[in-house]
Amino acid sequence: MSDVVAQQAEETEPEVDLSIADAIIDKYIDIPGNLMPVLQAAQDEYGYIPRAVADHIAERLNVYPSQIYGVLTFYAQFHLKPRGKFIIRVCVGTACHVQGAPRIVETFFDKLHIGHAETTADLRFTFEKVACLGACGMAPLAMVNDSTYGGMTVQKVDDIVADYSQRPLK
Amino acid sequence: MVNLTIDDKQVTAPKTATIYEAAKMNGVNIPILCHDKKLKPFGACRMCLVEVEQMKGRQIPACTTPVTEGMIIRTATPDIVKARKMVLELLLLNHPLDCPVCDKAGDCDLQNLTYEYKVDSNRFSDEKFHHEIDYNNPLIERDMNRCVLCGKCARICDEIVSYGALTFIDRGIETKIGCEFDEALNCEFCGSCISVCPVGSLLARPFKFKARFWSLTKEKSVCGYCGTGCGLTLGVKDNKILTTIYDENQGFHKGQLCVRGRFGYQFINSTKRLMKPLIKKNGVLTESTWDEALGLVAGRLKDAGSVAALATPRLTNEEFVLFKKLLDENVGTKNYDHAAGYAHSALTEGFVRSFGTSASSASILDIQKSDLLLVIKTDTYETHPVVGFEINMAVKNKGVKLNILSDKRGKLSKLPDAVTLVHRPGSEVALLNSIAKTILDEKLSNDAVASVPGFAELVSALSAFSAEAVADQCGLTAAAIKKLASDYASAEKTLIIFPTGQAYTGHNADLASAVANLAILTGKYGKEGCGVLCLSEKNNSQGAVDMGFYAQNGGLNGMQVLDACTNGTVKTLFIAGENPLTTYPNRSKVKAALDSVEFLVVSELFLSETAAMADVVLPVCSFAEKEGTFTSADRRVQYFKPAIRKNVQIKTDYEVFSDLIARLGGNAPASGSAVFKEISEGVPGYQGMSHVALKKDSAFASVVITPAFVIPQATSAIPVEQGKLALVIGSALYHNGTLSQYGEGPMHVCPEGYIEMSHSDASANKIANNDLVTVSSATGSLQLKAKISTRIPAGVVFAPYHFSDSPVNTIWSGSPVTFVTLAKR
Numbered sequence: 001m002s003d004v005v006a007q008q009a010e011e012t013e014p015e016v017d018l019s020i021a022d023a024i025i026d027k028y029i030d031i032p033g034n035l036m037p038v039l040q041a042a043q044d045e046y047g048y049i050p051r052a053v054a055d056h057i058a059e060r061l062n063v064y065p066s067q068i069y070g071v072l073t074f075y076a077q078f079h080l081k082p083r084g085k086f087i088i089r090v091c092v093g094t095a096c097h098v099q100g101a102p103r104i105v106e107t108f109f110d111k112l113h114i115g116h117a118e119t120t121a122d123l124r125f126t127f128e129k130v131a132c133l134g135a136c137g138m139a140p141l142a143m144v145n146d147s148t149y150g151g152m153t154v155q156k157v158d159d160i161v162a163d164y165s166q167r168p169l170k
Numbered sequence: 171m172v173n174l175t176i177d178d179k180q181v182t183a184p185k186t187a188t189i190y191e192a193a194k195m196n197g198v199n200i201p202i203l204c205h206d207k208k209l210k211p212f213g214a215c216r217m218c219l220v221e222v223e224q225m226k227g228r229q230i231p232a233c234t235t236p237v238t239e240g241m242i243i244r245t246a247t248p249d250i251v252k253a254r255k256m257v258l259e260l261l262l263l264n265h266p267l268d269c270p271v272c273d274k275a276g277d278c279d280l281q282n283l284t285y286e287y288k289v290d291s292n293r294f295s296d297e298k299f300h301h302e303i304d305y306n307n308p309l310i311e312r313d314m315n316r317c318v319l320c321g322k323c324a325r326i327c328d329e330i331v332s333y334g335a336l337t338f339i340d341r342g343i344e345t346k347i348g349c350e351f352d353e354a355l356n357c358e359f360c361g362s363c364i365s366v367c368p369v370g371s372l373l374a375r376p377f378k379f380k381a382r383f384w385s386l387t388k389e390k391s392v393c394g395y396c397g398t399g400c401g402l403t404l405g406v407k408d409n410k411i412l413t414t415i416y417d418e419n420q421g422f423h424k425g426q427l428c429v430r431g432r433f434g435y436q437f438i439n440s441t442k443r444l445m446k447p448l449i450k451k452n453g454v455l456t457e458s459t460w461d462e463a464l465g466l467v468a469g470r471l472k473d474a475g476s477v478a479a480l481a482t483p484r485l486t487n488e489e490f491v492l493f494k495k496l497l498d499e500n501v502g503t504k505n506y507d508h509a510a511g512y513a514h515s516a517l518t519e520g521f522v523r524s525f526g527t528s529a530s531s532a533s534i535l536d537i538q539k540s541d542l543l544l545v546i547k548t549d550t551y552e553t554h555p556v557v558g559f560e561i562n563m564a565v566k567n568k569g570v571k572l573n574i575l576s577d578k579r580g581k582l583s584k585l586p587d588a589v590t591l592v593h594r595p596g597s598e599v600a601l602l603n604s605i606a607k608t609i610l611d612e613k614l615s616n617d618a619v620a621s622v623p624g625f626a627e628l629v630s631a632l633s634a635f636s637a638e639a640v641a642d643q644c645g646l647t648a649a650a651i652k653k654l655a656s657d658y659a660s661a662e663k664t665l666i667i668f669p670t671g672q673a674y675t676g677h678n679a680d681l682a683s684a685v686a687n688l689a690i691l692t693g694k695y696g697k698e699g700c701g702v703l704c705l706s707e708k709n710n711s712q713g714a715v716d717m718g719f720y721a722q723n724g725g726l727n728g729m730q731v732l733d734a735c736t737n738g739t740v741k742t743l744f745i746a747g748e749n750p751l752t753t754y755p756n757r758s759k760v761k762a763a764l765d766s767v768e769f770l771v772v773s774e775l776f777l778s779e780t781a782a783m784a785d786v787v788l789p790v791c792s793f794a795e796k797e798g799t800f801t802s803a804d805r806r807v808q809y810f811k812p813a814i815r816k817n818v819q820i821k822t823d824y825e826v827f828s829d830l831i832a833r834l835g836g837n838a839p840a841s842g843s844a845v846f847k848e849i850s851e852g853v854p855g856y857q858g859m860s861h862v863a864l865k866k867d868s869a870f871a872s873v874v875i876t877p878a879f880v881i882p883q884a885t886s887a888i889p890v891e892q893g894k895l896a897l898v899i900g901s902a903l904y905h906n907g908t909l910s911q912y913g914e915g916p917m918h919v920c921p922e923g924y925i926e927m928s929h930s931d932a933s934a935n936k937i938a939n940n941d942l943v944t945v946s947s948a949t950g951s952l953q954l955k956a957k958i959s960t961r962i963p964a965g966v967v968f969a970p971y972h973f974s975d976s977p978v979n980t981i982w983s984g985s986p987v988t989f990v991t992l993a994k995r
Contacts, residue, residue: 051351058350059960062584064334065350073340080351 016050025060035063035071039078048079084119084126086164088112090152091141093132099139100152105129107157124169125161174241189232189243190218200245201254201283203368204320205233208424209329210567215320216257217283220245229253251287258289261318263296265369272316274370276383280318301346306354308918309375309433310364314346317371323347323363330426331362332562332585347371358903359919360555361432365416365425376433376915377413381405388415389813392800394484394793395430395906397706398423398534398556399802399868402431404794404813410439411794411814422535422806428555429904433915437792438814440912442776444789445819455777455787460821460829463786468833470742470769474502478731478740481508481719482747483708484909485823486798487807488845490710490717492827492838493746500834504725505740508714509707510754511728512984513672516704517715520682524690525702526876528715529855531689532665532701533804533870538564540699542571542661544654546598546668546677546685548580548590548961552903553669554705554803558582561667571661573654575601577898578968579961591654592963594645595896596676596987600885601644602684603635605655609691611636612652614659616693624879628687631881643887659692663699671707672753672907673900673971676986683880690877705803708907709793713801716853716871728754729984735763742769746823747790749908751780752977755984756949773826776912779974789820796822798842799864805855805871809864894989895931895967897947899978902970911974923976925954925992926968932958935992942995945969947981947988953995967992 024041028034038061042053049072058065072078088108092101109115112125119126133141138150142157144164149156171182176189176198183192188211193200203215213234220232223242229250232243244250261280269275304312324336324347335357339348349355364372386405393400401421405413414432418425437443447463448455471477479497481490497506508514517528525531537543537560551558558581564570565585572588574580575598583590593601609615610629619625637648637655644651658664666685670677685702686695694700706712714720721727726734732750734740736759743764754760764770764783772781773788781787793800795816801807816822821829828838839845843861850859855871863869890896904910904920911917925945927937937943941956945967954969954976962968967990971978982988 054350062586064328064337066334066337066339066348069348069350069352070337070339074338 016046016052018052018056020045021053021056022060025057029060035061035068039068039071043078047083048081051080082119082123084124085169086124086144086167087126087128088160089128089130089133089143091131091133091139092129093136095136095139096141101140103154104140104142104152104157107154108161111157111161122169124165172237172239172241174237174239174243176243177245183237185237187237189220189222189235189237189241192237193232193243193245198245200232201286202233203279203283203318204322206322206326206366207418208426209322209325209366212321212325215318217254219250219253221247221250254283255287255289258284258287259292259294262289262292263294264299265318266298266315272370273373273378273383274367278370279368304354307356307359307375309359309429309915310355310361311373311375311378312347312355313371313373314348316369317347318369319345319347320368321347322366322368323372326362326366327357329566330559330563331358331360332566332581333357336363359429359433359915360427361429362426364432365427374413374433376436377405380412381407386412386415388417390420390810391794391813392709392808392810393427393431394709395434395910396554397708397711397803398554399709399800399804399806399808400427400431400556401425401808402427404435406814409814411435423556423559426556426559429919430906430910430913430916431556433918434910434913435794436914437775437909437912438794440776442912444774444777444781444787445817447789448784448787450785455782455784463788464826464829464833467744467771467786467788468830470771471501471744471830471834473742476739476741477501477503477744478505478726478734478742479503479744479746480728480731480748480750481506481714481745482907483508483706483711483714484747484793484907485710485714486793486796486842487710487713487717487801487849488798488842489823489827490714490719491845491849492824492831494717494719496827496831496834496836500831500836504723505721505731505734506719506725507721507728507731508719508748509711509728510672510750511721511730512675512678513670513707514711514715514720515679516668516670516677516682517706517712518720519679520880521686521702521704523679523880524683524686524878525695526878527854527873529712529805529871529873530701530703530803531695531873531875532703533806534560534703534802535804536665536699536701536703537561537667538568538570539663540564540570540665541663542573542657542665544658544664544666545572545574545582546576546666546681547674547900548574548576548578548582549674549900550667550669550705551581553671553707553901553906555903557667557705561585571657573657575654577966578963583961589654591646591650594643594888595898595966596888597640597644598676599680599684599882600635600640601646601651602681602688603632603882603885604637604640604651605658606684606687606691607632607635608637608652608655609659609688612656612659614656615691618693619691622690622877622879624881627881628879634884635882643885658688663697664692664694665700666702667705668703669705669707669901671901675755675984680883684882687879687882690879695877696875703804707901709802710800712803712805713799716801716805716856717849732760732763735767738766740767742771743767744771745780745784746773747775749778749780749974751778751783752908752974752979753971755979755982757977757979758950759983760979773823778908788826790826791816791820791822796824798824799846799861801871805873806868807856807859807864807871808868809861811865888987891989894991895927895965897945897967897969897982897988897990898986899969899971899982899988902972905970905972908972908974911972923954923970923973923978924957926957926959926962927992928962928964928966929958929960930964931967931992932956935994937992937994944993944995945981945990946993947990949983950980952976952978952981
């Protein structure tokens with residue numbers, strides 16, 4: 001597991017273009033209670049909230065950097081590390097669990113060399129276990145971004161990884 | 171007032187009180203963990219649960235619930251006690267019981283409540299936390315394993331300090347108090363968070379394993395750094411000062427302290443303190459006896475015509491009077507001064523001309539009662555941090571408007587809706603005059619103003635200062651100046667605040683008169699929340715002025731004394747505690763003067779670089795080893811007694827002066843209180859004061875104002891030297907004068923001088939943070955570490971002046987703006 005952690009993308013946070021953040025802030029600057037929408041819009045643009053963006057938002061909105069971090073860590077919707085282009089979510093809720101979700105999860109771990117809530121070094125995949133996706137009839141269930149894959153098998157994991165590995169990153 | 175019943179007792183309380191406050195006022199103590207009277211109610215810990223008959227069956231928090239008429243409250247029913255016990259059980263579930271090694275033991279709210287509620291067993295069990303303890307800074311230890319999440323640290327850092335270093339991070343059971351990105355604490359280290367922490371999560375590291383809390387004697391004193399006049403409680407054991415102790419009821423500031431006050435006490439028990447008189451023999455300072463040293467000094471003082479003296483504004487009022495008596499009566503010289511002569515000119519010349527008194531017309535207490543504050547220089551926060559807290563609270567809690575005129579931005583600029591006009595360095599007076607001109611033009615002045623002496627002349631003299639005319643010189647727009655003028659004039663209560671000090675040569679008599687003109691024009695003085703507050707630099711700067719220890723009646727002032735040393739007219743110079751070699755402008759000139767003077771006596775705590783040049787060095791006491799009175803910047807007179815016994819080998823300045831008076835054949839007053847009696851009889855405003863009365867409570871020396879307009883001199887823009895940067899010097903937050911260099915706390919967080927510059931000037935000179943930079947001016951060059959920040963405008967650089975190892979006066983000759991070049995080493 002330690003190798004995998006070492007491969008994590010977090011160590012090489014790329015230079016971020018703050019002009020994108022500036023454009024977002026300019027739009028919301030005069031609106032009271034603007035911190036949440038600014039952070040949400042920034043995450044939409046950057047895919048996550050880079051440190052430099054958090055600090056820049058703090059400076060421009062005149063909010064303490066600590067408070068921004070408080071907000072970012074309170075809400076599960078915010079991410080502080082770069083995320084993959086393809087977010088693989090595997091349901092581990094009750095129905096999926098009894099239908100073999102743990103094996104599906106393990107197979108993804110083996111194939112991608114990453115663990116839960118981690119991202120591949122090439123920023124292609126992020127893997128997440130989720131509690132319930134609300135489609136228990138299709139158990140065991142996986143999702144890649146907005147596409148749903150029901151009745152998952154170990155073979156299907158191979159197919160999904162192979163399929164998305166060929167898709168362009170840009 | 172409303173009537174209510176608390177624990178079957180009929181009581182009354184103000185309408186705005188909470189149940190907790192109403193109970194407290196009436197002698198009923200409700201336990202609290204997360205509540206602090208200085209902070210907004212929070213209601214997190216549930217310790218203060220009470221029952222209110224009207225809200226049947228519900229247990230409600232006393233700290234957040236306001237009282238209503240007829241409320242029947244019970245604070246200690248069996249159900250309530252049971253609930254509180256449960257709260258404690260749940261807190262103790264995760265709180266480590268490492269009280270034997272916890273510095274908080276004995277002063278811990280959680281420990282005390284656990285004891286009070288007899289929680290000797292726990293029905294639950296759970297794992298303790300395993301958070302890493304933050305040992306990354308030398309002053310504040312953060313052990314989040316002990317945290318009970320009361321949030322007081324985060325709230326005080328926001329509501330009063332306005333730094334926001336701490337906040338709740340993460341969620342649910344993982345929630346903890348942390349900094350941004352869960353990094354190590356790196357803040358201004360005022361330690362306010364330590365003072366309110368109810369458990370041992372936040373501790374003063376310098377005090378770790380020094381003593382148990384209950385073995386300390388608490389000695390009340392007055393802080394010996396800046397002119398704010400904060401009360402200080404010192405924790406003493408075995409005649410050593412081991413820590414400062416928080417007392418939420420102490421002083422106007424309710425126990426709030428800055429980094430210097432809280433962590434800067436180590437100089438008192440420093441091993442570097444001078445313990446024996448030194449006499450220069452064959453060019454080397456050699457240990458000697460008091461008799462020999464004072465005999466030598468007394469012999470030199472007999473030659474009246476050639477004696478001069480400089481004193482630090484850290485002496486007590488009694489010592490100033492005695493020193494003055496020695497010089498006036500027994501020596502016979504008028505050549506004495508303090509603070510280089512110019513640092514008090516705002517008071518002794520400016521305010522004397524404008525208000526007829528050498529004191530401020532407002533107090534620190536007016537800050538929160540005002541409607542609009544006009545602060546000259548954001549440095550006000552750095553020079554007087556606890557006054558800065560008052561400004562924070564006024565703006566954040568009371569909605570007071572804040573306008574700032576400054577040559578750089580600063581922490582105050584970040585307060586909600588603060589307006590900062592960043593002007594060119596050195597253009598303050600022109601800017602203030604143009605505000606006065608605008609007030610006149612827009613007919614915003616007070617109706618009665620025409621009868622104030624000098625009005626007609628002022629009107630004509632101001633004609634040169636229209637906003638349009640000075641806008642360019644200040645680097646501002648005329649519209650911004652006009653807006654500021656109308657804001658100032660239209661607010662009902664306005665207070666102008668400006669710092670003075672040896673680093674602020676521009677904050678002189680002209681600036682004081684220019685701000686006074688504004689206050690007089692609009693009639694905003696002499697009433698609550700209005701006036702002009704001059705924040706003088708040191709703990710007894712105002713006292714030095716009040717005692718008259720400055721050049722008067724033809725005596726030489728501080729800078730003239732040095733000139734006279736160089737040209738040989740002054741042959742004996744007595745320096746009591748000043749360190750001119752580092753703090754007076756133009757180091758080479760100061761050095762030449764001290765080299766030339768035949769006989770130099772320095773009384774000091776430490777062998778400062780000035781003392782090292784002396785012929786005789788007299789070891790004297792700090793404030794903690796003597797008694798006396800200090801007068802704060804807003805003229806609050808405070809008595810303090812020795813917190814520790816002085817070493818038998820050293821003397822107080824008071825003893826030195828009385829000994830010298832006796833040796834010169836005079837009669838020294840019997841005691842400090844006898845001297846103070848003379849003060850109360852002779853110094854305007856001190857009438858009726860005595861040591862006995864001041865021991866009970868401090869008192870304000872009254873100020874009588876006789877307004878007069880001072881005609882502004884024509885000003886011209888300081889010519890910009892092409893390709894050079896404008897150096898302004900000032901105070902760093904962590905320091906005050908040069909004394910704080912011996913306080914370990916300040917030196918841990920700000921150990922050396924630096925040059926602060928904008929990103930654009932840094933990149934133009936290819937300078938990165940912490941690069942060593944050679945700063946060169948017409949008078950010399952100096953190497954300083956670069957500090958790049960967003961608060962400094964392009965074309966301006968800032969350097970603090972406190973450091974003996976990097977003395978800024980090698981490149982600064984006393985002008986408010988010095989043009990320099992930077993070169994990366």
